[in-house]
Amino acid sequence: MTSREAKTGEALAEDYRQAGFNRRLGFGARPALVVIDFCLAYLDPESPLYAGVEDARASCQRVLTAARDAGIPVVHSRIEFQPGGADGGIFFRKVGALECLVQGSPLGAYGEGLAPVDGEIVVVKQYASSFFGTSLASTLTSMGVDTLIHTGVSTSGCVRATALDA
Template sequence: MSNVEPIDYQKRSYGAIEVGLGQKPGIVVIDYQKAFTESKYRLGGAPMVMRGLENTARLLEVARRNNVPIATCYTAYKSERDMPYWKVGAVREELIHGHPCTELDPMIYQEDYDVVVCKTGPSIFFQTPVVPFFLKERVDTVIVTGCITSGCIRASSIDSFQWGFRTIVPEDCVGDHEEQPHLDNLRDLSRRYADISSADAMIEYIEETGRRNN
């Protein structure tokens, strides 16, 4: 089987059309819980995740000031019995309700503002009330932040696309344990389902929509 080069995707029109920005943004914040942000846990403290955490905190500060809906999630289970068949040992052993690693990182969480859900699959939209929340708020554009790029970010971005939202992933607001899966998955999302942007561009967009909508 021959190698497929990037030019083949371009020639076949992948990524030819931008998703673009709509009239009302909403933000999902995926799994910025202590399991991923504190280095004392096996999944925690990866440099790209910490970069994403910091940039997401900047983005959320502007979003709250402009009344942008925010849905934040963490992953946790009652026991291994009610989990899917995760192949990640740390997920099976640590992401249990009541474990400190399931707590949201305070850098991204504001209790009196954010809508919080516990998810049990990779996507923040899977069997959670996030879609009804966004529909009630008249959101048409979903900004995806959080971790891990090659897992829950990819799954949530595809679900956002499938629900009919314009889907934007700021590259510096998401992170992975390794750089190559991060880049590969963002590249593939950009070919099919989402626009890849930056924290600064999304801050500008939010401020613009805030002036228009308020």
Template sequence: MTERIWEDLLTERDKQVISKAGYDEEGASSWESRGLGENPAVLVIDMQELIVGDDEPILDAVEKHRTAMGEIAWDAIDYIEPFLDFARDHDVPVIYTRVVPSSYDDPDHDDLRIVDPVAPADGETVIDKSYASAFYGTDLLSRLVRGGHDSVIVVGNSTSGCVRATAIDAKQNGFDVLLPQECIFDRIEASHKIGLMDLWMKYAEVLETEEVEAYVEALDD
């Protein structure tokens, strides 16, 4: 059973509301928010040098890049890297995004490269974006439709920012959304936990990475 990492932030009344209103069993009341789909693609959100940084405490990492998350990101990479290998082994397509800030004139700047442990394999798609959602101003929707995908598995960062925006847009475009919680991260712990909880209540299924892998394996049966 999935460990709900946001439980320690909830008051007793919060827990009662979630249970009594059925969010723990059914998710959103206005649409199906807990579907898993039968043909997923993996979206790897913004695993770039200026966001990941060196494997060091975040307070040290931000001295080089104010957006860097240091060891918070690298802790997630310990899960993301093997999960991407797992997805490839099961023929689940992997699609990457890169955010290209307006302050960068060179889209090939080293700061914008995807860090080596989770870098794209040969032939995998990398989509550049300017805003939080991987769908806004990109051809991601067209790619997913052409591929016959009905769901997305989202990994990367940040939980409260680009992951959240991408997950909501995916749901609003008709895709089921699955979040392996160890593969997602944020610079602020409270934002991470609350962001995951909000997405779980309204837009996505949140599972432990091992549970996501079991779901993917079951698709082969």
């Protein structure tokens, strides 16, 4: 294989190991759970943003229950735009389906069993990352959080963006 050929599978994993990208940090002393965008817009088959994520929803409910039972702080993020989408910029104008997430839309409500309970923090966002343009970083810092557990919709978009910004 030449250096220009794409490596996959074990060859790629071995490259990462040799480069030192295989270290684990482990779980910290003060974790928090971030529940990202589990709203009806992604759960309702009639929604233009329906994602067919029933398995992820069930997994999220299990993780959410475990976090609450363990006393781990929970932060929810949700997408919401002002009517007309001025706070969503070009993103809102480009992706017409986001109109279902304007303030007051029933599709912006949390899915059954996924709504915040008293004492849980809610971060309202307009873009993919739960950190971008929100108070999430300062909130987690003030809580002394050193480990984030991520769950949400969609892994290739909002969950990934939030994980990268963490």
